[in-house]
Amino acid sequence: MHLTLSLLPLAALTLILAGCSSGPYDRLPERLGFRDAPAVTESGNGTVTVSGNGHTVTLTPGKRPATVDGVTYYLHRAPGPTGLGEADTRLLKAALEPSPGIDRPLTIVVDAGHGGRDSGCRVDRTSEKTINLCIANALADTLRGRGHTVVLTRAKDETAVTLEERAVIAASHPTDLFVSIHANAAANPDARGIEVYTLPAPGHDGTAANSPPRPGLAGHIHLPWSTRFALAIQKAMLRAEPRAADRGVRHAHFKVLRDTPAPAVLIETGYLTNADDRALLTDPATQKRLAEAVADGIEAAL
Numbered sequence: 001m002h003l004t005l006s007l008l009p010l011a012a013l014t015l016i017l018a019g020c021s022s023g024p025y026d027r028l029p030e031r032l033g034f035r036d037a038p039a040v041t042e043s044g045n046g047t048v049t050v051s052g053n054g055h056t057v058t059l060t061p062g063k064r065p066a067t068v069d070g071v072t073y074y075l076h077r078a079p080g081p082t083g084l085g086e087a088d089t090r091l092l093k094a095a096l097e098p099s100p101g102i103d104r105p106l107t108i109v110v111d112a113g114h115g116g117r118d119s120g121c122r123v124d125r126t127s128e129k130t131i132n133l134c135i136a137n138a139l140a141d142t143l144r145g146r147g148h149t150v151v152l153t154r155a156k157d158e159t160a161v162t163l164e165e166r167a168v169i170a171a172s173h174p175t176d177l178f179v180s181i182h183a184n185a186a187a188n189p190d191a192r193g194i195e196v197y198t199l200p201a202p203g204h205d206g207t208a209a210n211s212p213p214r215p216g217l218a219g220h221i222h223l224p225w226s227t228r229f230a231l232a233i234q235k236a237m238l239r240a241e242p243r244a245a246d247r248g249v250r251h252a253h254f255k256v257l258r259d260t261p262a263p264a265v266l267i268e269t270g271y272l273t274n275a276d277d278r279a280l281l282t283d284p285a286t287q288k289r290l291a292e293a294v295a296d297g298i299e300a301a302l
């Protein structure tokens with residue numbers, strides 16, 4: 001019988017992998033808080049895999065998209081000669097460390113994007129504001145059913161709630177998490193998939209072009225928890241809907257993320273301009289399943 005690599009005892013395997021580690025990533029498992037079976041491997045194309053504590057992070061030098069436990073995560077800076085940047089190391093450590101033990105129930109503000117005269121994106125007879133409201137109401141029902149306190153920024157189709165007021169609503173409650181629900185649109189009809197946004201880290205630009213750093217935002221201090229919620233929600237939604245594509249956890253200076261004084265994420269549930277995504281998002285059963293997945297993700301992060 002041949003001894004294959006997969007049959008080697010785990011401890012021996014870790015030693016072999018540790019021997020393959022490259023300079024700038026040698027201490028990354030430790031910096032990410034991975035104490036249990038920490039390991040670093042580098043593949044032939046330069047991709048670095050860091051694992052430990054049951055987590056796996058894959059990095060490609062020069063590229064911002066990484067994967068965290070199989071989910072795409074856009075780094076604030078592409079890994080360079082000195083390895084992973086300080087902001088991403090800090091945020092990923094916070095997102096992946098064992099649960100600090102959070103008291104339940106949570107108070108969660110659920111924000112259905114747009115409303116009333118503001119339809120958001122529109123394709124044929126489908127308005128984003130309506131999709132957002134259906135998923136937000138389903139999410140509120142699910143979270144309340146699990147014992148959490150939910151505040152909706154709007155529970156019906158109305159114009160009155162401005163972006164400023166949505167953040168004020170979060171500020172006027174003991175908010176543990178603000179979740180904004182949106183659907184996307186693009187000129188390219190092939191663009192599809194789920195994205196979960198957090199605010200960019202201080203001193204960093206967003207994932208998209210023309211999103212320069214903005215200092216002193218209320219949301220900055222909550223970024224470790226925002227990142228933890230964002231990764232868990234993206235993972236849960238992709239698991240619940242295998243037909244959806246993974247466009248990753250990204251970063252943008254959306255007003256509701258800038259001004260909310262609590263952990264905050266904005267979910268782009270899919271592209272109304274893509275026929276496959278539109279079919280999913282207009283299906284009430286899929287809306288409910290996605291809403292339940294968001295709730296699963298929130299609870300997985302606790």
Ligand SMILES: [Zn+2]
Nearest residue numbers: 113120182183
């Ligand atoms: Zn929107």
